Amino acid sequence: MTEIHVDVWLYGRLARYAGEGAGSGYANVKLSLPAGSTMRRLLEHFGIPSEERGITFISGQLSAMPGLQPDLDHVLQDGDRVGIFDLNSMWPFQYRHGAAMTEEMRRALAEREDAGLHHTYRGA
Amino acid sequence: MWILRINMTDRSYRLEDVPEAYKYLGGRGLTSTIVHDEVPPLCHPLGPNNKLVFAPGIVTGTTAPTSARISAGGKSPLTGGIKESNAGTAWPQDLAAMHIKAIVVEGQPKEKGKWWMAHLTWDGSKPKVEFLPADEYAGKDLYEVYPKLFERFGEKVNIAGCGVAGEFGYGNAGIVYNDMARRPSRYSGRGGLGSVMASKGLKFIVTDRTGAPGVQYADQALFDEGRKKLIDALRTHDITKPKGGLNTYGTAVLINILNEAGGLPTRNFSSGRFEGAPKIAGEAIFEGNKQRLGKELYNHACSPGCIIQCSNTWHKPDGTEHTSCVEYESDWALGANCGIDSLDDIAEMVRLCNAYGLDTIETGTTLAVAMEAGIIPFGDGKKAIELVHEMGKGTPLGRILGAGTATAGRVLGVTRVPVVKGQSMPAYEPRAVKGIGITYATTPMGADHTAGYTIAPEILSVGGKADPLSPEGKAALSRAFQATTAFIDSSGHCLFIAFAILDIPSGMEGFVQECNGVLGTKWTVDDVPKIGAEILRKERAFNEAAGFTKAHDRVPEFMKYEPLPPHNQVFDVPDEALDSVFGEL
Numbered sequence A: 001m002t003e004i005h006v007d008v009w010l011y012g013r014l015a016r017y018a019g020e021g022a023g024s025g026y027a028n029v030k031l032s033l034p035a036g037s038t039m040r041r042l043l044e045h046f047g048i049p050s051e052e053r054g055i056t057f058i059s060g061q062l063s064a065m066p067g068l069q070p071d072l073d074h075v076l077q078d079g080d081r082v083g084i085f086d087l088n089s090m091w092p093f094q095y096r097h098g099a100a101m102t103e104e105m106r107r108a109l110a111e112r113e114d115a116g117l118h119h120t121y122r123g124a
Numbered sequence B: 001m002w003i004l005r006i007n008m009t010d011r012s013y014r015l016e017d018v019p020e021a022y023k024y025l026g027g028r029g030l031t032s033t034i035v036h037d038e039v040p041p042l043c044h045p046l047g048p049n050n051k052l053v054f055a056p057g058i059v060t061g062t063t064a065p066t067s068a069r070i071s072a073g074g075k076s077p078l079t080g081g082i083k084e085s086n087a088g089t090a091w092p093q094d095l096a097a098m099h100i101k102a103i104v105v106e107g108q109p110k111e112k113g114k115w116w117m118a119h120l121t122w123d124g125s126k127p128k129v130e131f132l133p134a135d136e137y138a139g140k141d142l143y144e145v146y147p148k149l150f151e152r153f154g155e156k157v158n159i160a161g162c163g164v165a166g167e168f169g170y171g172n173a174g175i176v177y178n179d180m181a182r183r184p185s186r187y188s189g190r191g192g193l194g195s196v197m198a199s200k201g202l203k204f205i206v207t208d209r210t211g212a213p214g215v216q217y218a219d220q221a222l223f224d225e226g227r228k229k230l231i232d233a234l235r236t237h238d239i240t241k242p243k244g245g246l247n248t249y250g251t252a253v254l255i256n257i258l259n260e261a262g263g264l265p266t267r268n269f270s271s272g273r274f275e276g277a278p279k280i281a282g283e284a285i286f287e288g289n290k291q292r293l294g295k296e297l298y299n300h301a302c303s304p305g306c307i308i309q310c311s312n313t314w315h316k317p318d319g320t321e322h323t324s325c326v327e328y329e330s331d332w333a334l335g336a337n338c339g340i341d342s343l344d345d346i347a348e349m350v351r352l353c354n355a356y357g358l359d360t361i362e363t364g365t366t367l368a369v370a371m372e373a374g375i376i377p378f379g380d381g382k383k384a385i386e387l388v389h390e391m392g393k394g395t396p397l398g399r400i401l402g403a404g405t406a407t408a409g410r411v412l413g414v415t416r417v418p419v420v421k422g423q424s425m426p427a428y429e430p431r432a433v434k435g436i437g438i439t440y441a442t443t444p445m446g447a448d449h450t451a452g453y454t455i456a457p458e459i460l461s462v463g464g465k466a467d468p469l470s471p472e473g474k475a476a477l478s479r480a481f482q483a484t485t486a487f488i489d490s491s492g493h494c495l496f497i498a499f500a501i502l503d504i505p506s507g508m509e510g511f512v513q514e515c516n517g518v519l520g521t522k523w524t525v526d527d528v529p530k531i532g533a534e535i536l537r538k539e540r541a542f543n544e545a546a547g548f549t550k551a552h553d554r555v556p557e558f559m560k561y562e563p564l565p566p567h568n569q570v571f572d573v574p575d576e577a578l579d580s581v582f583g584e585l
Helices: A012-021 A039-046 A103-110 B027-038 B091-097 B142-153 B193-199 B220-236 B245-249 B251-261 B282-293 B328-334 B343-356 B360-372 B381-393 B396-402 B405-412 B434-442 B457-463 B471-491 B497-503 B505-519 B527-545 B575-583
Strands: A003-011 A026-034 A053-058 A061-064 A081-086 B002-007 B012-017 B052-056 B069-075 B082-088 B100-106 B116-122 B127-133 B158-161 B175-178 B184-188 B202-208 B321-323
Touching: A003 A012, A003 A039, A003 B251, A012 A026, A012 A081, A012 B282, A026 A039, A039 A053, A053 B251, A061 A103, A081 B251, B002 B127, B027 B052, B027 B069, B027 B082, B027 B100, B027 B471, B027 B527, B052 B091, B052 B193, B069 B091, B069 B184, B069 B193, B069 B471, B082 B175, B082 B527, B091 B100, B091 B116, B091 B158, B091 B202, B142 B158, B142 B175, B142 B184, B142 B202, B142 B343, B175 B193, B184 B343, B193 B202, B220 B497, B220 B505, B245 B251, B245 B282, B251 B282, B251 B328, B282 B343, B321 B343, B328 B343, B328 B360, B343 B360, B343 B381, B360 B381, B360 B396, B360 B405, B381 B396, B396 B405, B434 B471, B434 B575, B471 B497, B471 B505, B471 B527, B471 B575, B497 B505
Parallel strands: A003 A081, B002 B100, B116 B202
Antiparallel strands: A003 A026, A053 A061, A053 A081, B002 B012, B052 B069, B052 B100, B069 B082, B082 B184, B116 B127, B158 B175, B158 B202, B175 B184
16 A cells, blocks of 8 residues: 555644634544655644644544654554644543553653653643 | 521521531531531431531632632432532632631421522621522523522622522432622532422522621731742643633533543443534634634633633624533533534523523433433434423423433433433543543542542552552542542632642642641641542441442443443453452542
8 A cells, every 4th residue: 555544633723734624623634645654744744833732642542742742753554533632632631541542652651750640741 | 617507497597616627627528527427328318307518618718719619518319429519609709708617508398389598698797697588589590580689689699599400309400609790600510409409498598798807817928828839830731821721612622632532422422432523622612602703702710710711601693692601511411422513502401401400411411311212313402402491391201301310211211321329420431531430430429520630749659559550550549539639629729720730749739838828737738638538438438328339339331341432442440449449548
């Protein structure tokens, strides 16, 4: 396979990066990317500076939080659904504790001395 | 400081000095202690021996930020166990200013069908209560009644009351307080305490603090130092700062987040993802209001002194206000969980819940069970609105639905009934977010998303060395979260300060200093989970005496055998882990 198809959802202020696809507070774009493309490549496609994004999901797995982005080199798969939120998004710890996350995210949290027990990782 | 006892058997009242043992209690710590000490655990919740207890938090009525909170407590007609239901409103600030540490409403009038209200004022040196007939306000829409009460008693009063849902004795009737725009929109929603209030013949408690002395501080300098630290933390944290997450999108920002995570309960907990989620989410509310108003609208404070300001309004196509507030739980319960993707329909149901005095969460989860039973189709907003009207009118079907999700499920023959201890689950699917499932299962309140907030990294040590993602680690964290939450609920602060003070240690210090500054205590951050654990022990003891066992600390069976899309997971936390939450308290 030379191309992969990814279902991208941009929320809040990030919707503007989708141009024509922007709806009311979100944009949904069906995107084709070369096989082997990473999250970094997807962000470049839309021109989204990585520091403008907050909570991010790859097919229902938490892959990034504000201030913690271990997913830039994550290789996307055909059929992935990617959801990217702006920095006004939030997901308090107790409401995500035990939720699915990518292997990179799981390692990034486990390596922290506080085991990731925070609501946000910006300046924390 | 006084305990104000209101006896509805003979409509008398008396002021008692605060017993030594209650001196350092406030909010939930005080309501749960009084219920534990005075309410017979086997009493009927709507009978003469139950009591309804109100207590402002420790710092409520001071200049502490985001601290106008009231705890209402009693034996719950929904769960049959102890209940504390917390709301943000100016009403408890009046109580604190009048040096009332708690109101205990007891007894029951012999005569049925008569309604009363208590007018609570400051009489030179002490609080005074006058009992007035309230029959003319019974059976009515609270959007009609509250303006009449403000007209009669003055614009500066505050009101706690119950709607027709309470008059009918529904398990999902809340206690309704006014917000800052005098809407009947702030709720001690959960657990049916509105019916406990109505069972005493009491429709409203109208408070007027004119002339009252205000809160006294044991150490005002310490309080001020703590207050400043907490304000700084709230104003800098991404979630709580002005134009931050909560102020911009409101709590409904979580709709899209949980949807992406596959943990947004949809169509009566049959899926974790709702295709209509982006249309009803916080971002859509923000953009929808912008289109209809022609300008950006940021959220407002639900109560005086809140600097987080997460309460929203939704506007009609012509720009006039439809309702306040479409917060995450209401939006989800009446939206995604019913398969409804119209914000206008959701807003109308929120408005009706406020008008009738219904808990939005329990109402939405009950509608979804009715949809599952085929009473109306999933996704039909107009028919759902009709069912809320049936609850308000007290038709036979409306009364079944008003009894709550568990009862409606039983009457309608539904097996997928998402309740714990008779109270419906809120908007986080335990099969996708397993940590919250442990809290739902074990909290003394019945399934409750506000029972387990975390506020200090130190509490990690409470969990020992267990991996926080193992069942044992999750159980240990749930225990620590529940204890710290019981303390925040006692402090008088909104739980949302937890977001800032977990991440910013000086905010946490300031929070404890504020409490010490009011009470004269010498608590440290380490004392927080210990004090909270003591509250939980009393709540558990009440529930045990009311007949609750380990078997009640479980999620509903269907969650153990029905995999939830899109992750196709079941709730697989072992019973031993659930039992360890309080086994090791």
